[in-house]
Amino acid sequence: MTSIDEYMTGLGRRARRASRAMARASTAAKNAALDAIADAIERDRAELKDANARDLARARDKGHDAAFIDRLTLSDKALNTMIEGLRQVAALADPIGEISGLKFRPTGIQVGQMRVPLGVIGIIYESRPNVTIDAAALCLKSGNAAILRGGSEALECNAALAKLISEGLEAAGLPQDAVQVVSTADRAAVGKLITMTEYVDVIVPRGGKSLIARLMEEARVPMIKHLDGICHVYVDDRADLTKALNVCDNAKTHRYGTCNTMETLLIARGIAAEALPLLAKAFKAKDVELRVDAASRAVLDHARHDGALVDATEADWSTEYLAPVLSIKLVDGLDAAIDHINTYSSHHTDAIITEDHDRAMRFLREVDSASVMVNASTRFADGFEFGLGAEIGISNDKLHARGPVGLDGLTSLKYVVFGHGEIRN
Amino acid sequence: MTSIDEYMTGLGRRARRASRAMARASTAAKNAALDAIADAIERDRAELKDANARDLARARDKGHDAAFIDRLTLSDKALNTMIEGLRQVAALADPIGEISGLKFRPTGIQVGQMRVPLGVIGIIYESRPNVTIDAAALCLKSGNAAILRGGSEALECNAALAKLISEGLEAAGLPQDAVQVVSTADRAAVGKLITMTEYVDVIVPRGGKSLIARLMEEARVPMIKHLDGICHVYVDDRADLTKALNVCDNAKTHRYGTCNTMETLLIARGIAAEALPLLAKAFKAKDVELRVDAASRAVLDHARHDGALVDATEADWSTEYLAPVLSIKLVDGLDAAIDHINTYSSHHTDAIITEDHDRAMRFLREVDSASVMVNASTRFADGFEFGLGAEIGISNDKLHARGPVGLDGLTSLKYVVFGHGEIRN
Numbered sequence: 001m002t003s004i005d006e007y008m009t010g011l012g013r014r015a016r017r018a019s020r021a022m023a024r025a026s027t028a029a030k031n032a033a034l035d036a037i038a039d040a041i042e043r044d045r046a047e048l049k050d051a052n053a054r055d056l057a058r059a060r061d062k063g064h065d066a067a068f069i070d071r072l073t074l075s076d077k078a079l080n081t082m083i084e085g086l087r088q089v090a091a092l093a094d095p096i097g098e099i100s101g102l103k104f105r106p107t108g109i110q111v112g113q114m115r116v117p118l119g120v121i122g123i124i125y126e127s128r129p130n131v132t133i134d135a136a137a138l139c140l141k142s143g144n145a146a147i148l149r150g151g152s153e154a155l156e157c158n159a160a161l162a163k164l165i166s167e168g169l170e171a172a173g174l175p176q177d178a179v180q181v182v183s184t185a186d187r188a189a190v191g192k193l194i195t196m197t198e199y200v201d202v203i204v205p206r207g208g209k210s211l212i213a214r215l216m217e218e219a220r221v222p223m224i225k226h227l228d229g230i231c232h233v234y235v236d237d238r239a240d241l242t243k244a245l246n247v248c249d250n251a252k253t254h255r256y257g258t259c260n261t262m263e264t265l266l267i268a269r270g271i272a273a274e275a276l277p278l279l280a281k282a283f284k285a286k287d288v289e290l291r292v293d294a295a296s297r298a299v300l301d302h303a304r305h306d307g308a309l310v311d312a313t314e315a316d317w318s319t320e321y322l323a324p325v326l327s328i329k330l331v332d333g334l335d336a337a338i339d340h341i342n343t344y345s346s347h348h349t350d351a352i353i354t355e356d357h358d359r360a361m362r363f364l365r366e367v368d369s370a371s372v373m374v375n376a377s378t379r380f381a382d383g384f385e386f387g388l389g390a391e392i393g394i395s396n397d398k399l400h401a402r403g404p405v406g407l408d409g410l411t412s413l414k415y416v417v418f419g420h421g422e423i424r425n
Numbered sequence: 426m427t428s429i430d431e432y433m434t435g436l437g438r439r440a441r442r443a444s445r446a447m448a449r450a451s452t453a454a455k456n457a458a459l460d461a462i463a464d465a466i467e468r469d470r471a472e473l474k475d476a477n478a479r480d481l482a483r484a485r486d487k488g489h490d491a492a493f494i495d496r497l498t499l500s501d502k503a504l505n506t507m508i509e510g511l512r513q514v515a516a517l518a519d520p521i522g523e524i525s526g527l528k529f530r531p532t533g534i535q536v537g538q539m540r541v542p543l544g545v546i547g548i549i550y551e552s553r554p555n556v557t558i559d560a561a562a563l564c565l566k567s568g569n570a571a572i573l574r575g576g577s578e579a580l581e582c583n584a585a586l587a588k589l590i591s592e593g594l595e596a597a598g599l600p601q602d603a604v605q606v607v608s609t610a611d612r613a614a615v616g617k618l619i620t621m622t623e624y625v626d627v628i629v630p631r632g633g634k635s636l637i638a639r640l641m642e643e644a645r646v647p648m649i650k651h652l653d654g655i656c657h658v659y660v661d662d663r664a665d666l667t668k669a670l671n672v673c674d675n676a677k678t679h680r681y682g683t684c685n686t687m688e689t690l691l692i693a694r695g696i697a698a699e700a701l702p703l704l705a706k707a708f709k710a711k712d713v714e715l716r717v718d719a720a721s722r723a724v725l726d727h728a729r730h731d732g733a734l735v736d737a738t739e740a741d742w743s744t745e746y747l748a749p750v751l752s753i754k755l756v757d758g759l760d761a762a763i764d765h766i767n768t769y770s771s772h773h774t775d776a777i778i779t780e781d782h783d784r785a786m787r788f789l790r791e792v793d794s795a796s797v798m799v800n801a802s803t804r805f806a807d808g809f810e811f812g813l814g815a816e817i818g819i820s821n822d823k824l825h826a827r828g829p830v831g832l833d834g835l836t837s838l839k840y841v842v843f844g845h846g847e848i849r850n
Contacts, residue, residue, distance in 0.1 A: 020767060024791050097790060103812060109801050111811045114789065118823050201823055222647070222824050243846030250848035342445060351842075364539065364841050365522060366449050376534050376844025385849065386536045386840060387528060398543050398626055399647050400824040403840045415811060415828045416789050417776075419801025421668035423675035424810065 004184065008192035011147055011180050012199025015120045018177035019145035023117050027094040029172045030141055037133070037168030038086040044164060045079055051160040052129065059127070059153045072127045074157055082133040085390075089137040092389045095407045096143045099416060108422045113413040117143035119201040121410060122193045122221065126207040127151030132161045135204070136179045138392050140169075142410040145178045147200065149193060152185035159183060194219040202410075204393055224401055224409060226394045228320040229259030229348040231378045234337040234363070236354035237270030241278070243375050244353045248279055250377040251351065253286050257322045259394060260349050260371075260381040264317060264327045266337045272296070272330050277303035280328075288324045291316050295330040317344040334359050338366050345369055347396060349381035349403075370396065370403035429609065433617035436572055436605050437624025440545045443602035444570035448542050452519040454597045455566055462558070462593035463511040469589060470504055476585040477554065484552070484578045497552045499582055507558040514562040517814045520832045521568040524841060533847045538838040542568035544626040546835060547618045547646065551632040552576030557586045560629070561604045563817050565594075567835040570603045572625065574618060577610035584608060619644040627835075629818055649826055649834060651819045653745040654684030654773040656803045659762040659788070661779035662695030666703070668800050669778045673704055675802040676776065678711050682747045684819065685774050685796075685806040689742060689752045691762045697721070697755050702728035705753075713749045716741050720755035742769040759784050763791050770794055772821060774806040795821065795828035 041048065052074035059072055095115050102112030121144045123135040132150055139146035150158045162181035169176050182189050194203050194215055203223045205212050212225050233251050235244045251262035267276055276299050283290060284307035291312040292300065300309060316327040317340070331337045334352075341350050351373035352363040360374040371381040381404065383391025388406030395401045401409035466473065477499035484497055520540050527537030546569045548560040557575055564571035575583045587606035594601050607614050619628050619640055628648045630637050637650050658676050660669045676687035692701055701724050708715060709732040716737040717725065725734060741752040742765070756762045759777075766775050776798035777788040785799040796806040806829065808816025813831030820826045826834035 020791070020793075023793070024787070105810065105812055107805070107810065109798075109805055109810075114797075116790070116793070119793070222822075240846065246846055246848050247844075254849055362449070365541070366445070368445075368448070368541070368544070369839065371840040371842065372539075373534075373842035374844055375846050376842050377848045379849040380532070380534055380842060380844075380847070381840070385530065385532065385534075387530055397647075398837045402837050412823045412827050414794065415796040415806070417796065417798035417801050417805060419672075419799055419805075421665065421671055421800050422805070423671050423802045424679055424804040 002188065004186050004188040005192055007184065008189055008196065009199070011182065012120070012196050014177040015145040015147050015180060016199050018175040019117065019119045021175045022140070022143045022145055022178050023096075025143060025174055029174055030094065030143070031090040033140060033168045033172035033174050034086045034090040034137055036171040037136075037165050038083045040164040040167050041079060041083055041086075041133070041161075044160070045076070048074055048079065048157060048160050052157040055154055055156045062153070064153070068127065072129070072154055074129055078130055082130055085134055086137050089141050089390055092141060092407060094141065095411055102418075107424070108420060110418040112416050114416045115408070115411050116414050118410055118412055120145045120147065120199055122147045122149070122200045122203045124149045124190060124193065124203060124205045124207070124211070124215065125151065126211065127153040129154050129157045129161060131206055132158050132181065135206070135392065136165050138390055138407060138410060140179065142407045144410055147180050147182065147193060149182040149190060155183070155185060190215075191218060194221050197221050206393055222400075224393060224395050224405055225397060226259065227396050228346045229261070230263050230318060230320050230344065230346040231260055231348055232264045232266055232341050232345055232350040233262050233378065234266040234331070234341070234350070234352045235268060235271060235275055236334060236337075236352055236356065236359055237268035238356040238359065239271060239275070239353040240355055241275060244275055245278060245282060247351065247353055247375065247377050249282050251379055252283065252288060252326055253324070254377070254379050256324050258379070260378045261322070262326065262378050263319065263321055264329065264344070266329055266331050266340060267296070268333050268337070269295070269330050270333070272299045273303070276300060276328070277305055280305050280307065283326060286324065288326050291325065291327040293329045296328045299330070320346070334362060338363065341367050341369070348394070349373065349378045351376060351378050370394070427613065429611050429613040430617055432609065433614055433621065434624070436607065437545070437621050439602040440570040440572050440605060441624050443600040444542065444544045446600045447565070447568045447570055447603050448521070450568060450599055454599055455519065455568070456515040458565060458593045458597035458599050459511045459515040459562055461596040462561075462590050463508045465589040465592050466504060466508050466511075466558070466586075469585070470501070473499055473504065473582060473585050477582040480579055480581045487578075489578070493552065497554070497579055499554055503555055507555055510559055511562050514566050514815055517566060517832060519566065520836055527843075532849070533845060535843040537841050539841045540833070540836045541839050543835055543837055545570045545572065545624055547572045547574070547625045547628045549574045549615060549618065549628060549630045549632070549636070549640065550576065551636065552578040554579050554582045554586060556631055557583050557606065560631070560817065561590050563815055563832060563835060565603060567832045569835055572605050572607065572618060574607040574615060580608070580610060615640075616643060619646050622646050631818055647825075649818060649820050649830055650822060651684070652821050653771045654686070655688050655743060655745050655769065655771040656685055656773055657689045657691055657766050657770055657775040658687050658803065659691040659756070659766070659775070659777045660693060660696060660700055661759065661762075661777055661781065661784055662693035663781040663784065664696060664700070664778040665780055666700060669700055670703060670707060672776065672778055672800065672802050674707050676804055677708065677713060677751055678749070679802070679804050681749050683804070685803050686747070687751065687803050688744065688746055689754065689769070691754050691756050691765060692721070693758050693762070694720070694755050695758070697724045698728070701725060701753070702730055705730050705732065708751060711749070713751050716750065716752045718754045721753045724755070745771070759787060763788065766792050766794070773819070774798070774803045776801060776803050795819070
């Protein structure tokens with residue numbers, strides 16, 4: 001066993017022990033810990049920024065770009081968001097211990113399901129210190145123990161945050177091992193974390209596609225993971241044009257870099273002559289590059305669209321641009337739209353714009369994606385917008401949690417049986 | 426690509442296509458298919474028994490034992506059970522399409538969750554032809570496509586059953602590829618099935634521990650799996666003695682070979698002198714071998730227990746006997762019992778016998794097992810006893826389904842959003 005193996009096994013063993021105490025922790029104790037952590041961050045702003053400054057200096061020396069430095073920076077605004085996030089999670093209802101569906105069976109036993117923590121959650125993320133607090137807060141509130149492994153460039157401020165989390169847990173009488181931050185930058189630590197099935201119940205990776213693809217190769221612990229978001233809006237020939245324009249504009253241009261941004265626009269042939277020129281004009285006004293199939297080009301040429309068009313290739317239908325680029329395709333109608341989406345979508349979020357009830361309901365049922373929408377922007381696919389109160393991530397998986405994952409996604413249901421001495425015949 | 430790879434990829438591609446049609450199939454069509462399959466089995470009893478006779482002859486030639494031959498045999502009783510099973514699944518409520526929790530959000534959108542099929546289910550089982558029909562029925566009713574891979578010794582009768590399933594699907598206007606039976610005995614087929622994540626959404630292995638351990642090594646497709654059942658009953662010092670005797674006797678001796686049978690009995694020190702001699706007497710009457718810790722032996726010796734006792738070793742606490750053998754340990758009280766169970770249990774099913782409300786509720790909450798019970802026999806941990814109507818298996822996992830898995834376990838929840846043209850600010 002290497003020393004990294006030993007170190008990680010130690011973290012795992014302590015996390016497993018702490019998870020048992022967390023599973024029976026009272027709501028009051030968990031909330032007190034969250035509040036104490038928020039207070040400590042408030043108090044130690046200066047120290048946190050000092051630690052962060054050392055991380056930032058090293059990151060600049062290594063030549064990281066401005067976007068990286070931005071994500072790594074612990075500004076006052078970032079600290080405020082952390083503090084507010086902790087208070088918000090404290091204010092959420094405690095999901096643990098809820099018993100649902102308790103029913104008597106003919107044998108006399110009463111059977112229901114109790115919501116319980118998963119146990120030990122491993123979170124792997126890049127150099128964004130805010131995730132340290134977000135993830136700790138959600139794991140803590142849901143009664144889990146957490147092992148956090150942030151990007152190596154944030155080691156100093158993550159260590160400083162870990163100290164405050166530990167202090168908050170202790171103040172509330174909870175085990176300090178309930179949240180542990182991996183203190184080594186060695187990559188082997190990640191390899192161990194995602195394979196020690198004995199101590200870790202689930203891994204939540206938060207980061208880019210390349211991180212997740214790498215983890216998928218090696219992980220033996222189940223993951224709640226999010227890959228890409230190739231989201232579609234289908235404008236049906238029974239669409240309301242105003243809704244179509246508003247929703248498509250918002251779905252594409254509200255933010256370009258998010259996973260719930262529209263990447264492909266499908267338009268029913270029957271409404272293309274009317275809708276497509278208006279849509280193209282709106283996108284041109286915002287400098288969105290349009291990659292069109294031949295039929296769309298014909299419609300836009302006929303309408304004398306005043307703007308550049310790029311010919312879409314097969315690769316465009318399966319590309320997540322995360323940029324002011326949109327692919328556009330004409331389809332015969334609902335069936336063709338559903339076929340295209342089920343073939344090319346990343347099963348994240350897809351929407352239909354239509355006034356037709358049957359088509360709306362068919363789209364909802366038949367499109368195989370985590371979030372399916374009628375007459376609403378794909379940008380709504382988000383834990384807060386959906387009312388989950390918090391979000392640990394968005395799951396592209398079908399098992400366990402699907403779509404935005406809130407506190408409930410960090411729990412499972414076990415069966416509880418209330419008897420009176422019943423035996424089986 | 427080997428020919429097995431090609432063959433399995435072909436099955437996968439066809440299953441994926443069929444799964445889309447199954448996802449939108451009506452309840453009436455699914456029930457009609459189940460009834461048609463039942464009718465066809467009824468009609469072709471003779472042919473099925475002929476195919477089975479050829480399987481049995483080969484199995485006998487290979488020197489398989491009587492228990493194996495028994496499981497492989499398609500008796501009239503086994504055929505009746507299949508037919509009845511199909512009719513029962515047809516009578517169950519269709520889980521697909523149910524929308525729950527639909528709530529308006531301040532933005533104006535309405536968000537809920539819709540129950541949908543998982544997609545393509547791979548079932549891997551041993552030479553028990555009844556599983557072919559059970560698994561096909563549950564996958565079909567839950568709107569999934571299935572790829573079934575039964576034991577190689579049952580190839581002929583599985584092929585005959587596959588023909589009838591296909592006929593039933595066709596009669597109901599459903600795609601025949603919705604249930605496909607792997608027709609090769611080549612082991613490589615299993616290797617491919619459990620790794621083709623593109624075409625298979627979940628694997629349900631039904632079989633012994635060794636099968637599942639082997640699959641766990643290689644699988645890339647998620648599994649709903651069941652390992653061992655090391656189940657405990659804890660007799661608290663506030664137990665009702667009659668309940669304790671009845672439940673412990675039933676939990677151990679109702680059936681020895683099942684996963685929900687008690688393997689370890691924990692007794693609170695405070696009630697041991699009174700309870701243990703009575704329990705030991707009851708077990709002796711049924712020739713159950715008792716493996717006891719030193720404290721239990723002392724109590725039984727003092728009470729002049731008339732029967733052989735074996736000294737328990739550390740290995741006994743983590744052994745699933747599946748036999749008339751029981752390990753017994755004295756514990757200080759509730760905390761020690763919970764500790765022992767959380768350490769040695771396979772997290773399957775554990776029960777407490779107590780009249781104390783707080784202890785009962787603490788046991789339910791703190792024991793980390795799929796089914797936890799108060800004053801009831803562990804033998805109740807079963808899909809039918811819990812009221813699920815059917816059971817595809819019992820899950821030892823925490824993610825997705827936990828405990829007995831019914832139709833709902835073969836489904837997932839996707840978010841549905843009803844809007845009126847809303848956009849995100």
